[in-house]
Amino acid sequence: MARQKAIAALNAMKAIGIPMQMAKPVLKNLLKVYENNWEYIEAENYRVLADAILDIQESQEKDMGGKGKDVIASDDPEPCRMRVRARQDDHPPPPSNANPNLAGETSQKRPRLEAGVSREHKGDGPVSSLRSQGIMNDEPSLPQPSFGKAANQDLLQRPLTRQTTAEVVPPQTCNISDRAGQTSSHLNHRQIKTPNQDKRDNSIILKEPKVEPGTEFLQKHHTGNCSSDPVSPKDEPCEYDSPVSETPIAMIHPSQPHSSGNIGQQSCHISSKGHSTLQQNVDGSMTQKGQRNNAKESLPVNAFTTGTTSELLSVQESSSFNVDVASSDLGEVKLTFSCSSDRPDFHVPNLETVFKRVEDRCLKSYRILQPSFSFVNLMKEMCECFLELGSEATDDKQENVMQIIPTIDALKKPIMPCAYDAMSACLNNSFFPTALDNMDVTLSSDPSPIQKDTLINQSGMIQKMKEPEIPKSRSLTSCSLVVVQPQHALGRSRLLHDVNDICKGEERVRISVVNEISREEYPPSFNYIPRNIVYQNAYVSFSLARIGDEDCCADCFSDCLAAPIPCTCARETGGEFAYTSDGLMKKEFLDECISMYREPQKHHLFYCKDCPLERSKNDVLPEACKGHLVRKFVKECWSKCGCSMHCGNRVVQRGITRNLQVFLTSEGKGWGLRTLDELPRGAFVCEYVGEVLTNMELYDRTMQTTGNAEHTYPVLLDADWGSEGALKDEEALCLDATFYGNVARFINHRCFDANLIEIPVEVETPDHHYYHLAFFTTRKLEAFEELTWDYGIDFDDHEHPIKAFKCRCGSRFCRDIKRRRRRSRALVQ
């Protein structure tokens, strides 16, 4: 119960832009001060908590000599900052028997939060200094009942300040873009606090959140400031069943057009030269300002979001116009789309849709800020989205349809008979390129104008191709597909994947993608990386100095496996190398690893006193550790070793060597990975590659996702959490292949009798909090068998980062089916 309350509180903070790491220690202290009396903390939608965080920030800003006043302009490295302005405090007093030291100077004062009580946060930004400073607040007042689930919204909507006279602010200054569809006068959503605002604003003022790189742009849409229309709290019941299904703050968009006519009318003018001016409001509605009416009278045209106005807004009267996208408070500075198009099909797209598309792209591309990141490019992206959406067919169904045109690589090995039919089927709608050169650049555009027998190469040239004859005896192996977005006449195509090689040349082998089921589907875009990349806070150090003599074989030469006595690198595996000279995992070692997975009860489970996984879910009141397997590691030779790259004790680091293929599964599991060749038992297939995140980061990331992500891609690196005592946050790691990953992200789960097993492999560092997760075959595999591994998933644990799904593994040992059976039996009884 308390745990749920804590999560609800943290979620409420998160909804107003305060990251969990910042809110947790403050919440912890408030709980101490109020002796776990949640009533005080929940009152007025966690106002005490929000204000406490603000106060910490303020006192810290004071210490910085006011440097923090202009937060937006500052280069402050902290991940997210938020300010809740409070003029007059009415926080609840701590209980009379509360620790006076914790409670501040008098019992009438709000609690002074103690310094340094929270876990350390990396970096020197205000987040860490927040923990090194106390806060002191003003007069408390009686607590109010909590408002339940509407809390998040309320915190955004309700004025948190207790200003006695709320100045009526004209609609132009009302900034809200939130889930409830409040409107905004500025699409930049950026609240730059001016001294005047301080006086007139009776609302939340959000500092520019500096969250994860790449998400800050998105957050702008959710920081709002409505100074004209205080909204009364809603009494929705509090549910906290499914935190991840919440729309994350970074993805909140006005869902409904606001009914009131003038609130938040924004300065988005679509001004046709010499004609009338269309004004697009943030709620999507359009207003037409007749110039003859001195541009004062507004005549509503239609609701943009209904999907019917696009046509209305097709530029019929003129071919050139401006759309104001964002502006400063008084409109002196404007960001404007200038469109001049001769195209008859161009219509002005809904700006919210444009923003959404830009946000989606940013979320994909800028989760990690790349060196090439630039704001100008971001704006360019926005212009491109504007143009794309404006040029797209208005029929919703047509939107984003990608066409996949299969081609045949005629030079490869014989195809499996079962795959042949599917291939033929897809070839019925396809063609053979005459030369191999054409295969990589086969593009498809909008279905209608491009004929089946037409190829467009990368430079946009159209080539007529001969319809192929497909002799049954023909030797074919791969159906290579290339996907592009509809080209229309934009002259711009975005290749999402190279279907001949999804690895983009990053691996030693090419890994193709085939879809033998539905020709229109294709794996969602992600960045292919062949090796793990640290996302942000994860502590992964590969310094040579950390590798002692006992952790390398400096005196070895050539192939360690050929030496008469195993070198020190075999120490980890009991003095014998784990690999055979054929590069396979030795039987004994493999058997033991498999037994550990399939019969964990026979093996030692480690129970952490302070489980990093549980801590990441709830730092305030973590649940007890559910136990971790202490797994067997393989140690490979590395750079400090004297042997060569051909040494038999270097298997995983050499990367993928087997012929694999990504394919769409027929069982509804999404995409999967299969082997194209037979594989012996104990063969290395690939490692699981992704972003290295701390568990905290993963949890935060999971909370931010919309919850409707069909597939999830995180894996915990918890093979050795027991050996090093309590792990610090930055040492409790996981891999997330959602945005950056390799082909292992396509390996589906199979309960118990999966044909792959993941084995932890030490390569660059003897610290076992970071390691490689390598997949080896558990048995001999036939060509074209799907590769599977047992995620070790607990189908009842909905809070686990590896989200439970309806398992379609088909194993007779399927734990999910057993669970479902148990549940239906229980219901019947």
Ligand SMILES: C[S@@+](CC[C@H](N)C(=O)[O-])C[C@H]1O[C@@H](n2cnc3c(N)ncnc32)[C@H](O)[C@@H]1O
């Ligand atoms: C690591 S991804 C595997 C690749 C995924 N199928 C795809 O299309 O990208 C894990 C996700 O695949 C799906 N999945 C994996 N194994 C499954 C199974 N046995 N039954 C149903 N869905 C499965 C689930 O949606 C899961 O979240």
